[in-house]
Amino acid sequence: MNIAFVGGGNMATALIGGLVAKGADPRDFRVVEPLPAQQDRLTGRFPGIGIFGEPTEGAVAGADLVVMAVKPQQMRAAAMALAPGVADVPVVLSIAAGTRIADLARWLGGYTRIVRAMPNTPALIGAGISGVYATADVTDGSRRLATRVLEAAGAVLWVEREDLLDVVTGVSGSGPAYVFYFLEGLEEAAQAMGFAHADARLLAYATFAGAVKLAQASDLAPHVLRAQVTSKGGTTERALAVLEAGAVKAKFVAAVQAAAERAREMGDEFGREP
Ligand SMILES: NC(=O)c1ccc[n+]([C@@H]2O[C@H](COP(=O)([O-])OP(=O)(O)OC[C@H]3O[C@@H](n4cnc5c(N)ncnc54)[C@H](OP(=O)(O)O)[C@@H]3O)[C@@H](O)[C@H]2O)c1
Missing domain, CATH: 1.10.3730.10 (ProC C-terminal domain-like)
Known part of the structure; x- marks a missing residue:
């Protein structure tokens, strides 16, 4: 497992913490996080984790999955900065509330292997539930990997249509x-x-x-x-x-x-x- 996170805040920390608790090696994770205080917090908690201040190519090259874990308002800038290096990444998983796949795909320069999840706050203690939708371009292997990552935050419910994630937001998100x-x-x-x-x-x-x-x-x-x-x-x-x-x-x-x-x-x- 080789996973890169863009954004090293609460959700990224909860997911990495959950995966490490289940036996993953912190060296399997890289995080793009501009804030030095957050970087220090991550290296303190997960010794050996890879930290990058910006999404240079090395930050995501060779990753099996990239998790976009920034606030929705930061998503456009973060995705546009990532776009040049993302073409070879098998799948991008976004956990940003409200950001639609079509918009993320456009900001990622036409990238389409996208999984979109809507978690809720108990995810921060591993007791959440995430509604999840994937584009047709996402392989079964990538779906399984996304499920494994999200299960670190709690239960996972796959949905057949992206608009059902708005319902998930109304039911379990709020x-x-x-x-x-x-x-x-x-x-x-x-x-x-x-x-x-x-x-x-x-x-x-x-x-x-x-x-x-x-x-x-x-x-x-x-x-x-x-x-x-x-x-x-x-x-x-x-x-x-x-x-x-x-x-x-x-x-x-x-x-x-x-x-x-x-x-x-x-x-x-x-x-x-x-
Ligand atoms: N927390 C929850 O329970 C929860 C529940 C459901 C959904 N979500 C979704 O999960 C996402 C992440 O939430 P969170 O609570 O983890 O947010 P957060 O704690 O604010 O984490 C986001 C991190 O990303 C960093 N960042 C900002 N712009 C960046 C960029 N361009 N490149 C790389 N890193 C960047 C931020 O740094 P700065 O501090 O410098 O801005 C911050 O450290 C959000 O979209 C939210 O909607 C969260």
């Missing part, structure tokens, strides 16, 4: 924020009814984590699991009646659709030439 919002609500309720902050938080986090584990361990759909804990005339029924009266689920669906729509708009914005 998803952690919905979960935090729900946790805020549970915590607030526990505090309002007498619990100290730390205990309220413990109740909220443990409830959420336990319910997810139970759902994952079960073959039953969430609505069946919900029915099982909702006895006639009981406490859960009373709570769910309040949620239904407020059309909370319908609002939630609308919220996720709004996020996906915003992802589509941002794709247009990021791809626009200055």
Whole structure:
């Protein structure tokens, strides 16, 4: 495995850290990173890793895969700087939110063997999920390698159309924020009814984590699991009646659709030439 990263920030560090933890050798990685402080952090954490200040030819020559791990706003400049040296690279994997393949291909000088992934923030601790799409020019071997790299950040879900990545952005990309919002609500309720902050938080986090584990361990759909804990005339029924009266689920669906729509708009914005 011989992998070059363009951008040595949080995501690149998380992916390299995950791969090294699974047994990869830091010498298998090269990183193009202009910021000296980031360079020092990478060499400190991964002794033997290759560091380049700019995407000179040696930075990506001979790599099996190049990961573009810069912010979407930096992608155009980073890709254009990389373009002269990328022709022989078998595959380029972009993890930038919102940057479309057609735009990246243009900035890379017409390069088309591109995999585009949309990870989420739990990727930073290996607990993310990435939606992934590849162009028809990407070989099965390159797809497998991209999967292996992304699995260092968590689960991987391949999609058949690039526009589904906007949906992935709305569901799992923004998803952690919905979960935090729900946790805020549970915590607030526990505090309002007498619990100290730390205990309220413990109740909220443990409830959420336990319910997810139970759902994952079960073959039953969430609505069946919900029915099982909702006895006639009981406490859960009373709570769910309040949620239904407020059309909370319908609002939630609308919220996720709004996020996906915003992802589509941002794709247009990021791809626009200055
Ligand atoms: N963090 C997440 O949880 C997460 C989740 C989903 C998707 N993503 C996506 O992953 C990508 C990377 O995110 P991140 O959080 O790792 O960002 P980050 O920490 O800001 O890392 C980007 C790094 O790339 C460097 N850089 C900027 N321009 C460059 C260039 N032309 N050539 C080489 N390196 C360059 C930056 O240096 P400077 O600091 O000098 O600018 C920075 O160190 C983003 O596109 C983001 O949308 C991240």
